[in-house]
Amino acid sequence: MIGQARHRVVVIGAGFGGKYAARALRNAPADVTVINGTNHHVFEPLIYQVATGVLSPGEVATPVRELFRGQPNTEVLLGWVTDVDTDGRTVTATAPGGLPYQVPYDTLIVAAGTAQSYFGNDRFAAHTISLKSIDDAVELRSRILTAFEMAELATDPAEQARWMTFAIVGAGPTGVELAGQIAEIAHRTLPGEYRRIDPATARIVLIDAAPRILPTFSPGSSAAAARRLRELGVEIHVNTLVTDVSAAGVQVTAAGAGTFIEAMTRVWSAGVAAAPLAARIAAATGAPTDRSGRILVEPDLTVPGHPEIFVVGDLMSLDGLPGVAQVSIQGGGHAGRTIRRRLAGKPTGRPFHYFDKGNIATVSRFSAVADLRGVRLSGLAGWLLWLGVHWAYLPRGRNRASSLIRWAVTFLGRSRPERAVTARQAGIPTRTVLEPAEATPART
């Protein structure tokens, strides 16, 4: 730690909540330690573009250290937080390689985010891929692109069809954006590159139990997005329950009738749940949790009876606020400012007020839907808004220029800049090592 005598704030997680909490403590008379499970902050709203070959991982992942390079009171530790001792005020984390370490705190900000939820059907996890991390995005990109390769190699038409079917469970923003991008890969990027299959015949199936896609958006935006997706050839199955998932496809039930959708690529974007750490903190503090496992916080975002513990972002349950980036960003800032005020001896306890800026989701190039405080935009107007908002929010100045080029390449042209599937990802054996008597000099 830096200077043990000062007030110590530990921030668990460097997602939106943790980032904005630690930022708000920039000039506070406190030593701040940010612990994160990877070396980067992920700009989650664009992660689907990594999964579909538009952006590179570095364009949506900012090194956590770089975020706090100019903030001398803040240190960053790589580690996976496994436990919090709320009596001893100590966080236990595990470093890569299994090395455990402990960090004491005076104030704790828990911003550990979410895990994927399978609604109690955890065996679905083995047969689907979700989209929460860079690992997920790179893996999904590999599966989408390899599916077309496997279809080209397949000799049985039924097998080709299975490889060319993409089932997406969950029609929230992630599911909708992914369906739109896979449709554009099939219809715009890949045609002309295959000799045995027609990539444009790919089947993209978007499934949700709700009566409409984008259920958190206005009915008008939802309908506009559905229209555009259907134009792109996406099959939309709403009011449809997923009852089973296997290595061959997805079993669904709609209006009492069951159907099996054969699909070699199956994406799960149906729900999130609180990270496991929430349960530990709830058990230790006696804090109540909601049905998603999130901690019910006081209006100032602290744990009941524990004013030294703040919970922000997706782990926090307050007034039914949704698990969206803006709630995390604003909640993190609120927690940081409250601590700063406390340390300055100013009155605290101010309740958190969320300012809802609205919702936006891209359906395809030149088409997005947006609900902004009563104003509804769709089509090109929505897409231009998406472009402006995301470009402005992209965290790294230097990656903005390259992202803009990637978008021009993808949306004005037909290419995708990031299509490399490695041998390891494709399950291809890497080179056998030889034992020659003498080897040639390394290749230039």
Added chain:
Amino acid sequence: MIGQARHRVVVIGAGFGGKYAARALRNAPADVTVINGTNHHVFEPLIYQVATGVLSPGEVATPVRELFRGQPNTEVLLGWVTDVDTDGRTVTATAPGGLPYQVPYDTLIVAAGTAQSYFGNDRFAAHTISLKSIDDAVELRSRILTAFEMAELATDPAEQARWMTFAIVGAGPTGVELAGQIAEIAHRTLPGEYRRIDPATARIVLIDAAPRILPTFSPGSSAAAARRLRELGVEIHVNTLVTDVSAAGVQVTAAGAGTFIEAMTRVWSAGVAAAPLAARIAAATGAPTDRSGRILVEPDLTVPGHPEIFVVGDLMSLDGLPGVAQVSIQGGGHAGRTIRRRLAGKPTGRPFHYFDKGNIATVSRFSAVADLRGVRLSGLAGWLLWLGVHWAYLPRGRNRASSLIRWAVTFLGRSRPERAVTARQAGIPTRTVLEPAEATPART
């Protein structure tokens, strides 16, 4: 296949040799099948920049299908070639998932490239990482960046020093370029981001058995590169043999004296050997091989007694030509043109003439060494030449612009655009799945 009646050419490998061979067959009256173990062609001379966070994988990896999109007589198959039946004229490959398939040929071009060579000490492979593929580059990037993270977490100074020592075995272009880039990461990118360690104290050790680094370059270029590396703080150990490698470091011997260099990151760039396929083809055809396992070809690049089999690139042994990109590019083109002339009924058998354009290696930003047909350039002049040549040769028009931005960010600024180490790479457990009674809607 497309139209079985036409002459069938199979190209094994889509590296430089395979790419230029298939390109030369664009307008030939033949059906061409390119079989490659991944979906991309790698621009190998820049792969070290992926390993050091400058470029993204997509910027050095072009989809093989995209290369041949506008070449209707050419199809691309994903697969790992395991055998060639030279009597039955059939190639056997394995697709991802283990599915074997066979492709018949009338003419075969073998451009399968190299495997890493450990000079008979294959156990070194377990304790080093090489730099031949995108998998290698992304893994090495993860190890370099994670080493600094581990040093920050270490409490024992000796352990910190081990994490901050990078041993590179082999001082050819790859080793030199890597040493220079790791030095720049330590001295320019990371300072200011750590609170417990000083990244600039990292120790970078470059080891080679030869009496000078860049042994294939002129002595003047070699000396200029060594001077610049020493300015960057790189330790150069020439005339030094590696006698053992373990999980803790590298055992070396110089002038009869042994030393153990403790290093948690160990890179092997010391040598390459022919891919295993060369031995199979040699056994089947009776073709002689050199001590590196490469096939001794006729002057027209065919296998002795098998005018229907061409061997190009790193698998080919002819007149002591080095295993460099230009030999592969020109050899591939020669094979393709020879086949085209044969099919047109024109005289063939022309010997392959290699035009040596020279050697170039970057040492650091603004500093490179180049030997060009008698002209020697170093420092900024060499670097500007490097910039021009590599920008011109970068295979994808659309990725040139983004690469230029990446270079500006890295060389004019101090950042590295691609620094994301994923949880899987760092060995951090991914999120535990929960089983809540009900989950929240997906995050926006």
